[in-house]
Amino acid sequence: MKKTIYFLLTKSIGLYINFLSFVLPKKATALAYSLFSEPRDGKLTAATLPEILQKAETRTFTHNEASFQTYTWKGNESVILLVHGWESNASRWEKMLPYLQQTGSTIIAIDGPAHGLSSGKEFNIPQYASFIDIVVQEFKPQHLIGHSLGGKTCLYYQSTYQNTSIKKMVVLGAPSDFKIILKNYINLLSLNASISKGLETYYLNHFKLKLENFSGKIFASTIITKGLVAHDADDKVVLFEEGKKIASSWKDSVFIKTKGLGHSMHDDELYKKVSAFLFESN
Known part of the structure; x- marks a missing residue:
């Protein structure tokens, strides 16, 4: 019954957005984008x-009239920054955190x-990346870990x-x-071609990005940082093929295939491999 209602x-x-596109195309596109970019959880x-x-020690930053939240578990001068994905928040790292803390x-x-305690209703990768940059400039992390769209944002x-x-x-994933x-x-x-084209134009106008170039594989091909990709x-x-695409173009990266973890990728053995990768001597 729930599936039928959904x-x-x-x-x-x-159907409403398609109808609106014939009379108010800009408004229809704006509505379609709003629904696409607004998380309903997290x-x-x-x-x-x-x-x-x-x-954790919490801190709120402001940037371009938006605010975002950070959480810090203090250790030594080695700093790791964690970047969650869509409809999630910083608490998604709870299971991995003890393994990372063991490194000191x-x-x-x-x-x-638009997630956790951060402000806003819209999620987009360029804005998320601008938040990351503020944190990087402030705390100088040597390591980035991202899950799902957080991983793509890191790329x-x-x-x-x-x-x-x-x-x-x-x-990760x-x-x-x-x-x-x-x-x-x-x-x-079931949106029509007009809305599809309108959304592509919206991304080009607002983010100066062609969708075909908004690719993790393309981003990875320009990165010289050493990487680990797990999917x-x-x-x-x-x-799974999405992770392989990213790894295939990332020159200095290793790829780990897991099985049975699903999208969350919570796993003790994987956490150990991540920690080993971050702190291996070479």
């Missing part, structure tokens, strides 16, 4: 803050735009900003081709 709801929304309040985040490092996690960040203080990056994500959304709502064969959210 199907009817999504198709009804799509927000937090001070009253609902998970215990793992309550144990200072761990910093960030809430992305975009390092490709765009080319920060030499970042020595190693870990990308990240998508490569943005066009696939957008196409899945368009198919879900699960049973990932139903981001297909």
Whole structure:
């Protein structure tokens, strides 16, 4: 029954947007983009803050009229920055955190735009990357770890900003081709060609990006930082082939195939491999 209701709801929304595109095309495109970019999960309040985040030192930054939250578990001068994905928040790292803390490092996690305690309703990768850059400039992390769209944001960040203080990056379950994500959304709502074209134009005008170039594989090809890419064969959210695309173009990277972890990729053995990769001597 829930699946039927969800199907009817999504198709009804799509039908309305398609109708609107014939009379108010700009408004229809804006609505389609708003629905696409607004997460429906992952927000937090001070009253609902998970215990793992309550144990951290918190700090709020402001940037271009937006605010975003960071959480720090203090250690030594080695700094690791954690970047979560879509409809999540900094608490998603709770299971990995003990393994990283065993290295003695200072761990910093960030809430992305419109997630956790950060402000806003819209999530987009360029804005997320600008948040990351502020944190990098402030705390000088040597290591970046990103999951899902957070992983793709890390790729975009390092490709765009080319920060030499970042020595190693870990990308878990990240998508490569943005066009696939957008196409899945368009198919879900059965949006017409006018809306599809309008969304492509929106990205070009607002982010100066052609969708075919908004690719994790392309970003990775420009990165000289040493990388580890891990992807699960049973990932139903981001297909395994996406991780292989990223790894294939990243010159100085290793690829780990996991199985049975799904998209979350929570696994003790994987955490050990990530820690070993970050702190290996060569």
